[in-house]
Amino acid sequence: MSAEAPPVQGRVYARAGGPVLRLSESEAQTAAPSAPERMIINMGPQHPSTHGVLRLLLELDGETVTRCKPIIGYLHTGMEKTGETLTYLQGPTNVTRMDYASPLFTELAFSVATETLLGLELPPRATWIRMLMCELNRIGSHLLFQATNGMDLGAVSMMLYGWREREEVLRLLEQITGLRMNHNYIRPGGVAADLPDGWRDDTLSLLDPIGDRLDEYDALLTGQPIWRERLQGVGVISAEECLALGVTGPILRSTGYSWDLRRHMPYLDYDQLEFDVICGSYGDSFDRYAIRLNEIRESIRLVRQILEGMPAGDYRVQDKKVTPPPRGRIDESMEALIHHFKIFTEGFKVPAGEVYAAVESPRGELGCYMVSDGGPKPLRMHIRAPSFVNLQALPYLLEGRLVADAVAIISSVDPIMGEVDR
Amino acid sequence: MAPSSPEGVADLGVAAGTDPAGAPVLHPRPAELLEVAEALRDAGYIQCLDVCAVDYLGADSRTDLPDEVVPERFEVVVTLISHQRRDRVRLRVQVPEGDPRLPTLFDLFPGTENPEREVFDMFGIGFDDHPDMTRILMPEDWEGHPLRKDYAVGIVPVRFKAAGDPR
Numbered sequence: 001m002s003a004e005a006p007p008v009q010g011r012v013y014a015r016a017g018g019p020v021l022r023l024s025e026s027e028a029q030t031a032a033p034s035a036p037e038r039m040i041i042n043m044g045p046q047h048p049s050t051h052g053v054l055r056l057l058l059e060l061d062g063e064t065v066t067r068c069k070p071i072i073g074y075l076h077t078g079m080e081k082t083g084e085t086l087t088y089l090q091g092p093t094n095v096t097r098m099d100y101a102s103p104l105f106t107e108l109a110f111s112v113a114t115e116t117l118l119g120l121e122l123p124p125r126a127t128w129i130r131m132l133m134c135e136l137n138r139i140g141s142h143l144l145f146q147a148t149n150g151m152d153l154g155a156v157s158m159m160l161y162g163w164r165e166r167e168e169v170l171r172l173l174e175q176i177t178g179l180r181m182n183h184n185y186i187r188p189g190g191v192a193a194d195l196p197d198g199w200r201d202d203t204l205s206l207l208d209p210i211g212d213r214l215d216e217y218d219a220l221l222t223g224q225p226i227w228r229e230r231l232q233g234v235g236v237i238s239a240e241e242c243l244a245l246g247v248t249g250p251i252l253r254s255t256g257y258s259w260d261l262r263r264h265m266p267y268l269d270y271d272q273l274e275f276d277v278i279c280g281s282y283g284d285s286f287d288r289y290a291i292r293l294n295e296i297r298e299s300i301r302l303v304r305q306i307l308e309g310m311p312a313g314d315y316r317v318q319d320k321k322v323t324p325p326p327r328g329r330i331d332e333s334m335e336a337l338i339h340h341f342k343i344f345t346e347g348f349k350v351p352a353g354e355v356y357a358a359v360e361s362p363r364g365e366l367g368c369y370m371v372s373d374g375g376p377k378p379l380r381m382h383i384r385a386p387s388f389v390n391l392q393a394l395p396y397l398l399e400g401r402l403v404a405d406a407v408a409i410i411s412s413v414d415p416i417m418g419e420v421d422r
Numbered sequence: 423m424a425p426s427s428p429e430g431v432a433d434l435g436v437a438a439g440t441d442p443a444g445a446p447v448l449h450p451r452p453a454e455l456l457e458v459a460e461a462l463r464d465a466g467y468i469q470c471l472d473v474c475a476v477d478y479l480g481a482d483s484r485t486d487l488p489d490e491v492v493p494e495r496f497e498v499v500v501t502l503i504s505h506q507r508r509d510r511v512r513l514r515v516q517v518p519e520g521d522p523r524l525p526t527l528f529d530l531f532p533g534t535e536n537p538e539r540e541v542f543d544m545f546g547i548g549f550d551d552h553p554d555m556t557r558i559l560m561p562e563d564w565e566g567h568p569l570r571k572d573y574a575v576g577i578v579p580v581r582f583k584a585a586g587d588p589r
Contacts, residue, residue, distance in 0.1 A: 080569060116442055353442045369472070
């Protein structure tokens, strides 16, 4: 695994005059396009393939995109502000709504940040349940990508297949967490509940068919000439550009740059598991498609190992400060009732300090920057959302491409607008 | 100089420390930010992951700052990562309330474009020479900066312009 540092020459990529022209919002509104035969059009915010409410200002020269500016904020609901009004136990209900396609990763980053401030050491079973849930969620999220990517390129059957398989994954997640999405399952101190009876068989009966269906996707799409024609060489980005732009995740890996936090800066117990970091070589939309498809296979491999190695024990830390007393105790002990009440109303206090915790979400590095002033609510809770940063690559990916490719390229970035706008 | 301070900036004389997770934290003054960021970039911290800000208005104790750092109301936090060394370093810059501005990191790390716009939008901290210093998440005619501590939660009534007076 080479993590060689290629030289980054910031100024080369910076603003107009560099190899890629960029367009500022004010420029587009006031000044005329850079040449008389060019025009500026709006794509979105309500467009079937913008994955939410993303608006793009495109400067076109005939059919060719010369400059582009993503305009975001249509889904902004002030979740970071809300996070400052919620206790650490309520926090996951808020952050889970950011990246709604892979909610468990945001919960995980939030919980890890809180636990680091608290100095908690998790029981092994809690860690492994978290890994299990995150990998299942990664499968679901990448299946969703396969579905929407297929739809954006006109492969409608792929849309139906991807959605069908994702629903199977959501059914299992619902069985374990109680909710299809926005689980609030990973919480500071562990997870909300132990795995239900029969979870092992249910997981296995999910994995087997999905593995087979991935081969069907391969047969349907990967070798198909039309699919290749629409994706190969479309939306090319280099590793240097990705690094300069802060881009992480499958987009960075599509350039052949091997960087996956699970492998290179392991968190949870990923260093005990075997998996491959999938890399592309051309940095085009096809590589990004193939990486996500094969990451599903790697996640299946990981889940199988987690099934093998799942330790017994507690599913949450037995620390009276953050863990409510068991349900049975509440009926017989006044102190337990008070304790329970205090944890859920006032919340527990977290030592003052600031910390940054990051996990590898299906879209890249998802970080949580948490500042505590010693009270029961964070002074500041900031989520470093991978989609928000990755969107900056769009002008680079689109430059010189046809408008018809724009949809394919947006899709290959796989932005989740809930996370972009927060 | 704390031993955890990454090499390459040891001679810059920037106050340093570590966070509860043991990650190195540097405290450059606003005027030193670009210099320190450039030195770190050349030392292998090739990717800027994040720029965000914190409003410490009303926070009585700031125990985690080194002695030589003068606390201000705002703090801009820059997170850099070195893939080679496999660690992150955080720059915490104190920004005074009276003159909330910093030089932009855009020329060093073009990926700070969106995060710096977000900091401007949410905190009103401007970045000099940023190519597009406009609001990013809030409507462009919005007044105030929502993540400031003196900005209340949820007091703005929703108005539908098209709907007339109900009476």
